[in-house]
Amino acid sequence: MQIKTYAKTLAVALSLAVVAGCSSSGGTQEGDMDGTSGSMSGQGMTSGQGTSGSQMGAGEQMPSVDTIYFAFDSEEIRPEFESVLRGHAQYMMANPNTNVTLQGYADERGTREYNLGLGERRAQAVERYLTVQGVSPSQIQIVSYGEERPAVQGHTEEAYAKNRRVVFSY
Amino acid sequence: MKRWMSQGWKTLASGWLLALTAMLCLTTTAQAQNLTIEITRGSDQATPIAVVPFEFGGQGGLPQDVAQIVSDDLEHSGQFSPLSRSSLVSLPSSSEDVFYDDWKRVDARYLVVGKIEPQGGQYRIQYELMDVLGGKRMLGETLTSSSGDLRASAHYISDQIFEAITGIRGAFSTRIVYVSASGAGENARYALYVADADGYNAQQVLSSDDPILSPAWSPDGQKVAYVSFESGNSAIYVQNASTGERVRLTSFPGINGAPAWSPDGRKLAMSLSKDGQPEIYVMNLATRQLTRLTNNSAIETEPDWTPDGRTLIFTSDRSGAPQLYRMSANGGQAERVTFTGSYNSDGRFSPDGKTLFMVTRDDSGYHVAKQDMDTNRVTVLTDSQWDESPSVAPNGTMIIFATQQGAQGVLGAVSSDGRASFRLPSTQGDVREPAWSPFLN
Numbered sequence: 042m043q044i045k046t047y048a049k050t051l052a053v054a055l056s057l058a059v060v061a062g063c064s065s066s067g068g069t070q071e072g073d074m075d076g077t078s079g080s081m082s083g084q085g086m087t088s089g090q091g092t093s094g095s096q097m098g099a100g101e102q103m104p105s106v107d108t109i110y111f112a113f114d115s116e117e118i119r120p121e122f123e124s125v126l127r128g129h130a131q132y133m134m135a136n137p138n139t140n141v142t143l144q145g146y147a148d149e150r151g152t153r154e155y156n157l158g159l160g161e162r163r164a165q166a167v168e169r170y171l172t173v174q175g176v177s178p179s180q181i182q183i184v185s186y187g188e189e190r191p192a193v194q195g196h197t198e199e200a201y202a203k204n205r206r207v208v209f210s211y
Numbered sequence: 212m213k214r215w216m217s218q219g220w221k222t223l224a225s226g227w228l229l230a231l232t233a234m235l236c237l238t239t240t241a242q243a244q245n246l247t248i249e250i251t252r253g254s255d256q257a258t259p260i261a262v263v264p265f266e267f268g269g270q271g272g273l274p275q276d277v278a279q280i281v282s283d284d285l286e287h288s289g290q291f292s293p294l295s296r297s298s299l300v301s302l303p304s305s306s307e308d309v310f311y312d313d314w315k316r317v318d319a320r321y322l323v324v325g326k327i328e329p330q331g332g333q334y335r336i337q338y339e340l341m342d343v344l345g346g347k348r349m350l351g352e353t354l355t356s357s358s359g360d361l362r363a364s365a366h367y368i369s370d371q372i373f374e375a376i377t378g379i380r381g382a383f384s385t386r387i388v389y390v391s392a393s394g395a396g397e398n399a400r401y402a403l404y405v406a407d408a409d410g411y412n413a414q415q416v417l418s419s420d421d422p423i424l425s426p427a428w429s430p431d432g433q434k435v436a437y438v439s440f441e442s443g444n445s446a447i448y449v450q451n452a453s454t455g456e457r458v459r460l461t462s463f464p465g466i467n468g469a470p471a472w473s474p475d476g477r478k479l480a481m482s483l484s485k486d487g488q489p490e491i492y493v494m495n496l497a498t499r500q501l502t503r504l505t506n507n508s509a510i511e512t513e514p515d516w517t518p519d520g521r522t523l524i525f526t527s528d529r530s531g532a533p534q535l536y537r538m539s540a541n542g543g544q545a546e547r548v549t550f551t552g553s554y555n556s557d558g559r560f561s562p563d564g565k566t567l568f569m570v571t572r573d574d575s576g577y578h579v580a581k582q583d584m585d586t587n588r589v590t591v592l593t594d595s596q597w598d599e600s601p602s603v604a605p606n607g608t609m610i611i612f613a614t615q616q617g618a619q620g621v622l623g624a625v626s627s628d629g630r631a632s633f634r635l636p637s638t639q640g641d642v643r644e645p646a647w648s649p650f651l652n
Contacts, residue, residue: 152570154482158482
């Protein structure tokens with residue numbers, strides 16, 4: 042987890058693989074009782090959101106996908122969302138006067154204040170990804186809502202999967 | 212675009228300036244639907260007590276059934292099991308009319324009688340407590356109450372009876388603060404309520420489109436600190452519970468969370484992530500000076516003070532999972548306190564500092580547990596799947612917490628010995644984040 046503290050100072054040239062490795066070391070503890078939800082696949086969340094940044098022309102257009110999701114107990118950027126993040130990075134670099142707020146969220150399990158910390162870790166992982174791409178840190182703000190404002194109500198694994206997210210708010 | 216984006220909220224961090232915000236929604240206090248207690252588990256060791264309906268010497272009826280409120284209070288404590296009214300052998304209103312043998316036969320250990328007379332637009336309430344086994348009067352008192360204060364008078368009587376029998380100060384005249392949430396997405400509404408400890412007289416003291424969490428009473432019971440997202444990010448506010456007047460204490464970039472008053476009311480511990488990740492800070496409320504107590508890359512949050520004000524307990528996942536740690540309130544080395552289980556958080560001390568209440572996770576979910584600070588023995592007190600936000604009554608006998616009933620968030624309470632529990636369901640929306648007030652009288 043220490044990596045977080047100096048990640049911002051690492052050269053932009055850091056490879057994406059390294060960043061992904063760093064962020065996975067955070068060891069978040071979103072409360073899971075049986076350990077099985079860690080294998081939650083996220084199916085159904087990526088479908089319909091496939092019009093990612095890669096289809097946009099040189100960052101001229103604001104990416105249409107504004108939300109990426111996370112596995113249980115993780116702030117690691119999942120490979121299927123990297124194109125979404127690259128699209129946002131291109132858009133922000135093409136529009137340096139644009140600011141974004143990264144809203145970080147957790148699922149409802151565990152205490153609310155601790156979950157604020159988990160949501161923030163996810164938003165910070167996205168921030169690191171964007172800055173490594175070349176986005177100026179001054180364009181990015183982070184707000185963690187933790188388990189507040191769930192995208193989906195309910196106590197199911199499906200609901201939890203859709204609530205563990207970071208939302209781009211321009 | 213969010214409305215606050217244009218303001219540049221990072222500059223609001225210097226909102227230090229103590230913006231005294233008088234929002235419209237604060238000035239109006241709306242009556243809310245009361246929470247009504249449902250007993251979920253009675254203690255098998257509760258003491259049987261007979262509370263006889265108080266004789267009314269006036270015309271018509273009383274606006275409140277004082278004896279029933281007393282009976283309910285005593286039952287909710289988990290320490291008493293009031294006899295049903297149908298099993299009362301007679302209806303005396305004064306100790307002079309009591310035949311102790313009658314009450315011994317129905318196994319009543321104690322007996323409460325009383326009468327109420329109208330007196331110049333108010334009520335004169337006389338009550339007495341008898342030790343049935345000892346065959347003697349223990350307590351008797353006469354008080355005057357306005358019509359609107361009858362519930363408060365009943366709670367006062369409960370306090371006196373509870374203390375006379377148990378030796379422990381009663382906490383029936385206290386209050387709770389909690390958060391309600393209704394709707395979802397764009398229609399989500401949040402509100403902060405203050406109510407009597409039994410759920411009655413609920414008053415909305417804040418409403419917002421944005422999340423509210425972590426209310427905490429000042430030690431004098433006058434103010435509530437809480438976290439609100441109304442500015443577009445978490446910020447800590449302190450609000451006068453009766454006037455609605457409030458100040459914004461912190462609105463740094465990142466998390467502004469988990470306010471906790473020092474026992475002397477002069478400091479507020481909190482969790483701030485302005486330097487990268489959530490750390491424990493203590494603010495001197497007179498000077499607004501902040502002292503940072505922790506410094507590492509973990510999440511550190513949910514501070515609480517020992518009753519002597521010398522030590523802080525807090526949640527940290529520096530070991531890879533959340534556990535409770537303690538450190539001097541002046542800073543220094545943190546010492547891990549919890550070792551049982553892979554998830555322990557939100558620690559709260561009993562008033563004597565000997566017991567630590569917390570949220571613990573096991574195979575069946577999140578529960579309220581207690582740890583003996585001398586032996587480190589852990590006892591799980593609750594058994595539903597989603598219990599969190601424990602808050603201890605000022606006399607240490609009960610813990611109120613947030614739980615789920617079906618799909619709804621409700622408040623629950625459990626006795627500190629785990630034997631008795633009850634719930635305070637809401638008729639609309641979710642309720643959560645309860646905090647029990649200090650003694651108010």
